[in-house]
Amino acid sequence: MDIEKVNSMDFGEFVDVFGNVIERCPLIAAAVWSQRPFSDLEDLKKHFFAFIDALPQSGQEGILRCHPDLAGSELRRGTLTAESQREQSGAGLTTLDADERLRLAELNAQYRARFDFPFVLAARFSDRAAVSRELARRLLCRSAQELRTALGEVKKIGSLRLADLLRADPAKL
Numbered sequence: 001m002d003i004e005k006v007n008s009m010d011f012g013e014f015v016d017v018f019g020n021v022i023e024r025c026p027l028i029a030a031a032v033w034s035q036r037p038f039s040d041l042e043d044l045k046k047h048f049f050a051f052i053d054a055l056p057q058s059g060q061e062g063i064l065r066c067h068p069d070l071a072g073s074e075l076r077r078g079t080l081t082a083e084s085q086r087e088q089s090g091a092g093l094t095t096l097d098a099d100e101r102l103r104l105a106e107l108n109a110q111y112r113a114r115f116d117f118p119f120v121l122a123a124r125f126s127d128r129a130a131v132s133r134e135l136a137r138r139l140l141c142r143s144a145q146e147l148r149t150a151l152g153e154v155k156k157i158g159s160l161r162l163a164d165l166l167r168a169d170p171a172k173l
């Protein structure tokens with residue numbers, strides 16, 4: 001899809017296509033639509049990120065809370081979005097053994113208890129060992145820093161999803 005096609009979309013089509021660039025936050029795409037026309041992928045990405053950056057902390061935490069746990073109950077129940085399913089299976093999280101699943105569940109629960117939002121990491125190019133290692137490491141971070149780190153991961157996930165949609169090369173992001 002090229003940027004001219006994106007700029008020609010009406011509101012409904014734009015939200016249908018870009019509504020899950022930020023996991024389960026179609027409001028962001030709904031807001032970004034009014035910023036069209038976009039000069040290129042970078043410009044489109046910039047508007048998604050500017051919306052996130054302009055939110056009050058409660059809104060930024062709300063975005064994080066819209067993310068399903070990595071290797072969590074939604075993965076087991078099969079209720080993940082298609083994008084999340086692809087990303088989580090890409091990181092090998094669909095084939096964890098019982099011990100690995102239990103360890104991630106415990107770390108996720110500790111993380112959520114500490115920060116009051118779920119651990120978010122761009123899983124696409126990660127793997128089960130890295131997820132576990134990052135989760136254990138970030139669990140020890142201070143809240144303000146961790147909020148920034150987590151939002152950075154939301155943006156990485158969003159960049160990769162936008163690249164898929166516009167068929168850019170994720171390696172050149």
Ligand SMILES: NC(=O)NC1=NC(=O)NC1=O
Nearest residue numbers: 084087119120121122123
């Ligand atoms: N909690 C999460 O990090 N979730 C996710 N990471 C991804 O890359 N996709 C997700 O759904």
